[in-house]
Amino acid sequence: MKRSRGENIFNVFNIIILLIVAFICLAPIWHVFCASVSDPAMLLAYKGLLLKPIGEITMNGYRMALKNGSIVRGYMNTLCYVTSATLIGMFGSVVTAYALSRKDLLLKNQLTFLLAFTMLFNGGLIPTYLLVRNLNMLNTVWAIIIPNCLSVYNIMLLKTSFSSLPDGLIDAARIDGAGHFKTLTNVVVPCSKGILAVISLFYIVQHWNSWFHTAIYVTDRSLYPLQLLLREIVVMNSQSALELAGEDGELSLARELVKYAVIVISVLPMMVVYPFIQKYFVTGVMLGSIKE
């Protein structure tokens, strides 16, 4: 088809505008990456946006970060918390979604309301804090893993997917004498691998980036996840967070490098994961998924 001149001009402009938008989205992240391998002395003097590393490329930031006890422990803590919270969350979500997708469940609507209402109203920050405190859970692993381990939103997404499985499939398993648990593990779960992968990735991203409830419930530094260390290093600019040893001048240079290296280390796993879920985003943000 022939294109008019106006259309051609528009196409070129469109491509350029979108390129600029993409640049703005990527530039700060790229800047941090470049900074993490730049010469620290030149970095401190440089005031602009980094498009490429300046000075000799150095891995010192990463070397120091990976040798730093607090950072390694924080990373390990985060890995443990994310794994356990995601496993618990997935188990709870699958079971709940299966229950709510049973059409003959008598209390189905009441249970759905019980869950959905928590999305609209909650006790608030202080009553929830007092609950955790009264249960003596402050400064325990439980206070980190249990809060928010089940997302009603994810449950509803799973439920919608389970409900769309053909009825005959589940009925056949039931007629063959399989109990609900067996039907769930042998029929429903194997038939829903795609959506299960997506929901677990949603949980992983959520837990990987979460920090607020941990900041309120946990003061014991040995339990800190990576995000709380990051808060001290990059947001509060705390001097003591890293417990680096060395000469004063060297120290402030080192701190600058380590700061950027730690950001890269913390962001990298999510950057690797997300292209895999990208095509499922649409499922995740579709309206009406909660509607019955």
Place this chain on the structure above:
Amino acid sequence: MKKPLRQRIKRDLKMNKSVYIMLIPVLIYFIGYHYVPMLGIITAFQDYKIKLGYFKSPWVGLEHFQRFFGSMYFWRLLANTFSISLKSIVWSFPLTITLALLLNELHNKAYKKFIQTITYLPYFVSMIVVCGLVKDFTKSGGLIANLVGIFTGSSDSLLTNPNYFQSIFVASGIWQNLGYGTIIYLSALSAISPELYEAARMDGAGRWKQTLHITIPSLVPTIVVMLVLRIGSIMSVSYQKIILLYSPSVYEKADVISSYVYRIGLQEGTEYSFSTAVGLFQSVVNLVLIIAANKISRKLTDSSLW
């Protein structure tokens, strides 16, 4: 025809006993972690002391609410909450929709995918890192501080200037959510029937006319739903981000209801009862607004959250 209730319960227990058993831990979680704190709201009407607990702390009725409504904080917090929310709505809606429309006009699939992948990226960066970057760029001598300095003549830290705080907050939010926000519009755009465009082309409509008369009208229902629901949650500002970014010098413009609750309840003070009351005020207004928004959305467009 429905069977009598007793029979239905009997049948349900026989058929679904194991389903209910599987649900027990989930119910314990929701009742324990979500509904028990709702009972804890009674603190708002007490003078709660940790030592005395819920049962022995003295009742004070509506005293905390009266104190809050009468304080200078009430209007300031309300004004900041609304101001930040409105600014973010006014900027993010047109920008997100424009980006979605521009992406939709791309014919090269690979290029479109490339742009989408990059613009979604910031959504996956953690809030801590985003706020760290914001601090880094807006500190005195930082990249954005220098840029602004060209126009204002001073390259002081921007984040400690009350006049800039809300703009920085809104802009960084847009940076993080712009790409991800287009998804909902792109999926609505892909649902438009190609035949409509075909017919328009037959009638001699160019691309601009097609956009004006087909694309945008088809997006209106989605836009209305998103807008109404966003306005319904106008009271919820991402206070976690506020807490990371603000400092006493910008409280007058940055403090919102939930950051105030956090500060007086947990961070600086332990006024459990008073801050619970302030939090409850917000939750109730939130609930009313979102229910109203849902009703309006259903009336206007037939789509709603529930």
